[in-house]
Amino acid sequence: MNATISNINTPAQPSAIKVAGLFNNLSLPDSVNVLGYDSPSGTIQPVNRNYHFRREIVREVFEFLNEPDGDALMLTGPIGSGKTSVIGQVLSRLNWGCDSITASGNFTFDTLVGHNTLMAPSPGAQPVMKFKYGVLPKAMKHGRILLINEFDYANPSEMGGLNDILEGAPLIIPENGGEVIHAHPMFRVVVTGNSQGSGDKSGLMPGIKTQNPAFLDRFRITEVPYMNPEEELKLCSSVYQMIPEDILRGYVEVANGIRVQFLGDETSAPTLSTTMSTRVLLRWIHLTIAFRNPELSSMQLALDHALLRRVDHEDRAGIRKMCSDTFGDQWTKAI
Incomplete structure (x- = not known):
């Protein structure tokens, strides 16, 4: 099944979503509203009608989405516990678009921002140099979620490039003529990882790196254990x-x-x-x-x-x- 992609020329509008009845196994009161969009605002994970939500995790995600108060959100837990799926299934029910990327040992901050590349404006036309946006400016511009999976595989010095953005500073792109991008009020940052950023003490997860405490200090932590x-x-x-x-x-x-x-x-x-x-x-x-x-x-x-x-x-x-x-x-x- 393909993801749903909204038309960026007719942007969706932020809205308070009544979530009663939207979250399968959870009985949520009619009074609970969570921020979202009135129609899909970007790439949306297909809704899994069999998905089993866990109340304590959803409560913390709702609170973050409604009022991040300058924080980002870290979903942490063991391998395959459902970190990425829970945020994806919550966002799909709220029509909240998500720009996602998976970190690796070669991950750089420029990977998030974008780069100049030769692109032909139409088939057969002469290629011209044009800036290709990465997931960060897209999410900031359009009020979507920036989701970085396996964030603790990245070099901490590269992840630190997000510090100013998390503090509310605009993104400046020198490679695109000094373009300045201010964050949309609905922009949020979510990361997933196995180590809470503290490195792999078990020796069972090669490639995981210890992250900088100044970067980690900007996150709320939601634990996603295996289901009981x-x-x-x-x-x-x-x-x-x-x-x-x-x-x-x-x-x-x-x-x-x-x-x-x-x-x-x-x-x-x-x-x-x-x-x-x-x-x-x-x-x-x-x-x-x-x-x-x-x-x-x-x-x-x-x-x-x-x-x-x-x-x-x-x-x-x-x-x-x-x-x-x-x-x-x-x-x-x-x-």
């Missing part, structure tokens, strides 16, 4: 209604067992080098159905295809043992 088992079971049941709940409960139990051994806890160190996100869990269930065959162990084949072929032999054996203990004879059969 009952929430995740409800989600799986809503998507795969044809599978008995006791079988789905086994899937969720395995997923949570893997996460505990990946993250460790107060009493034990991590023993697995891989985890199972909700995304992988749903993939595993989907593939089990797709591979259904009386001559195959579809659950095992599906797990191999969904996850195990990218983990080492020791972790693979441990996860298979966990599945065997959880499912018993069902582990060797098709559903």
